[in-house]
Amino acid sequence: MQEPYVGAKSHVTVGSHYRVIQKITNDKTKPVRSAIVITDPNIQFTINPRLITEDIVVVELNIGHTNVGIISMYLHEKGIIEEDLSTIKKFKEAMNTKDVIIGGDANASSMQGR
Template sequence: MPTVPIPLIARNARSGVNGTGLPEQLFHTAKGTEVFSQKHSRAIKIAQVNLGRRYAALQECLKTAESQGIAIILVQEPYVGAKAHVTCRHRVIQKQTNDTQKPVKSAVIVVDSSVQYTVNPDIITENIDACKFKICNHYVAIINIYMEEAQDVEQDLRIISNYRNILDSENIIIGGDLNAKSPWWGCDVEDRRGTAISESFAQLELHILNTGKTPTFWAHRGNRDYTSIVDVTACSNGLLNK
């Protein structure tokens, strides 16, 4: 897919958001992205994290983002309480719902109030957020997704591909909890879901930003530790190593 050179740089960065101190010591993290404007030499830090539906995790996430200058947070399984949607002191891009039977499971929290974005409510669901952010007169599309393990992975991938076309941007970042395994993002094995996602991302010419085999999920239950790599961040050619 052809790309148009733009004055942006994207590189791997630790999200800096974790869940230490959470109940059961459970948290997810994933690689984040720093998008730079050469004109203003300003880094737009983007983090991705699964909050495990914990209130304490949401509060710690916001506190960490504010202290580390993270502008945008892609969250999965956020704390929603009885309202079925995220409420916090920052702008939140999410499905507008009060249905506790189908609560919000993904949201984009815009911590930096100076960041501009456009949203089409028709392409936002409880599990997927799709929007475009304006960075130095250029648009970066962001898709944030929580992929249910029981959900048809092929259907989710079709939605991602469709949303990418709707967003109509050469520059795209996809982050989320994919509930899938693949060596492409550091797993020792590849399951059926991982194969499908890997093939789809390759067709979309997306590059995985996860590096190494550092787990993105930790949980301590009883006397056992549980780890996995299910949180993934990817970007398009135009944002890779510019």
């Protein structure tokens, strides 16, 4: 999910039967803008805290003998897309799979358009 309503806590809160992967923060100046919610308690997954920011969340789903990477991203309109894409590329390369699904909200602009 991108740009979730986080309220005063600055991070996503949902019922206890859901698992939310996100950077936990109470910093209202830099709230969570991206998260992954896992609704099936039987899904096994791996996270690497170094691959989670307020704007990019990476998870590896363990499905049988296969790992599938999921990247959820929010690219802020004041950001520079080249820098954001570089970070996403680094995060993807740090994963233990080549099978990756990327979803997000890309508002960042290219330096070429400035």
